[in-house]
Amino acid sequence: MAKKEFSFNEAIKQIEEILHNIESGVLDIDRLSVEVKNASELIKQCQQKLKTTEEEINRYSQGPGIKK
Numbered sequence: 001m002a003k004k005e006f007s008f009n010e011a012i013k014q015i016e017e018i019l020h021n022i023e024s025g026v027l028d029i030d031r032l033s034v035e036v037k038n039a040s041e042l043i044k045q046c047q048q049k050l051k052t053t054e055e056e057i058n059r060y061s062q063g064p065g066i067k068k
Contacts, residue, residue, distance in 0.1 A: 008049050011042045018042075 018039045021027050027035060 006045060006049060008046060011046050015039050015042050015046075 018035045
């Protein structure tokens with residue numbers, strides 16, 4: 001089975017939805033635990049995507065003929 005491509009924007013939407021559910025108090029304690037874990041994982045994935053993108057930008061900006 002192919003792994004689904006990570007979407008930064010979709011992850012942000014999911015995090016916002018989780019935060020809304022937490023703030024609204026509609027989650028029971030069991031679901032709250034699951035949602036916090038999901039949000040934490042999404043945040044880690046977003047941080048990794050930002051780091052990777054920054055490294056790619058830096059690598060391309062230091063391409064042949066470009067001196068800092």
